[in-house]
Amino acid sequence: MAITTTRSPEAVSGTRTTERRFFPELEGMRGVAAMGVLVTHVAFSSGMVGFMDKEPNGFLGVMLQQLHVSLPIFFVLSGMLLYRPFALATIAGTRKPEIKPYFWRRALRTLPAYWVLVAVALLTLNREAVHGIWQVVRPVLLLQVYQIDARLVGRGLEQTWTLATEVAFYAALPLLAWALDRFARRTADPGARVRRILWGLSPLVVIGFAYAAYTFLPSMGAYPIQNEWPPKWLGFIAVGMGLAALSAGADTAPKSVPAFYRFVQNKPVWCWVLAASVYLVACLRPIGRPGHADYPSMAGGMTEHLLYTLFGLLLVAPVTVPNPSRFVVAVMSNPVMRFLGRISYGLYLWHIAVIYFWHGSLFEAGGFLELLAVTLGGSVVLATASYYLVESPAMRLRERLGKASAKPSVETISS
DSSP: OOOOEEEEEEEEETTEEEEEEOOHHHHHHHHHHHHHHHHHHHHHHTTOSBBTTBOOSHHHHHHHHGGGGGHHHHHHHHHHHHHHHHHHHHHHOOOOOOHHHHHHHHHHHHHHHHHHHHHHIIIIISGGGOOSTHHHHHHHTTOGGGOGGGGGGOTTOGGGHHHHHHHHHHHHHHHHHHHHHHHHTTSOOHHHHHHHHHHHHHHHHHHHHHHHHHHTSGGGOSSOGGGGSGGGGHHHHHHHHHHHHHHHHHHHOGGGSOHHHHHHHHOHHHHHHHHHHHHHHHHHOSSSOTTBOSOOOHHHHHHHHHHHHHHHHHHHGGGTSSSOOHHHHHHHSSHHHHHHHHTHHHHHHHHHHHHHHHHSSSSSOSOHHHHHHHHHHHHHHHHHHHIIIIIHHHHHHHHHHTOOOSSOOEEEEOO
C-alpha cells in the first residue's frame, strides 16, 4: 500500500507523537460515492427510475434508483476524516488540532471550486431568473437550502444542499469535539474513552432520526425544504465520527476496541457483503414502491433512513482501520479508483450542470447509456480541470495561510 507520511514537530504530547498518513483507499471510497451519486441522477434524468405515474425500467431501474445509498458515504467519510485527529487527541492524549488551520483546510478545500460552479450556473443556466443581489449572495454563502424560493435560481446547483450540510458540520465540529473530549476524559483507559465517545455520539443519531421523522409528517407535504436541512443527516455524520473514535482507539490500544470493530478488522469482506445485502433490501423496499423516486411515506422514509445508515457504516468501516486488508486496498486504491477519488469533488459539483448543458432539463434527458456517457465524460473533463486549475492551487495555499498540510492525510500515532 502506498502511504506517505508527514511528521510535525508540533504534534507531540508527552511520549505520544503523531504523523499525517495518506491512505489511498479512503480517496477511492470518495470516488465510489461520487460515481454512485452521478449514476443515480443520470438514471432519474433518463427516465430509468419510477417517478409520479411512471414505472421504473425493470429491476435495473429499481437498482439504479437505490444508488441513493451513495449519499451517506460522503457524510460518513466527512465525520470520520475530520473528527479523527480530535478523537486521537482525546483517546491517546496527543496534541489537540489547532482550530485556525482546521478552518483554513476546510475553506480552501470546499469553497473555491464551489464558487466557480456558482458563477457558471448563475451566468448561464439561471441568468434570466436572477433579479436581485440576494439571489446571488445566497448560493455564494450556501444559504440556498434554507428558503424555498431559492430553488428558482438553482438550476445546476440542486445537489449542493449536501454541501450546505457539510459546511454546517465543519462549523460545529470543534464544539462537538470539545464536548466529547470533556465527557470521555473522565476516565484514563483508552478503551473506556472510545466507549464514552460512542455513547456521547448516540444523541446525535437520535436527533437525526427524530428530525427525519419530522420531515416525513404528512403535514409537511412532498419534498419539503426542511428535508435538505442539516439535522436530518446528522446521524450519518455521527456514524462517521464513531468510526473515527474506533479507528483512533485501534491505533492507540488495539486490544481495547469493541467487538464490532475487531470484526471489521478481521472480516472486512463480510462487512461489504452485509452492505450489499442492505442495498438489496433497500432495492426491494419493504415499505413503499420499489424503484420510485417519489417522496416516501413516514414508514417508508424511516425504513430507508435506517437502511442508509447501516449501509454507510458497513461500507466505509473497512477503510477506516489502521491497517486495511490487502483486498480492501486492492479494490479501493487501484489507479482508476484513486483518480476518481482525486476528482470526486468536481464530479459531485459538475454532473448536474452537464445534464443541463446537454439537454436543458433534468427530465426525459435521453437514453440512459447515452446520457451516462455524456454526463460521465463531461463531468470527468470539468472535474479534472477543476482539480488542477482550482482545487489543487487552493490547497497549496493551506501551508501559507493556515499552516496546514496541503496534502490530504489522516492523523495517526507514529510508529
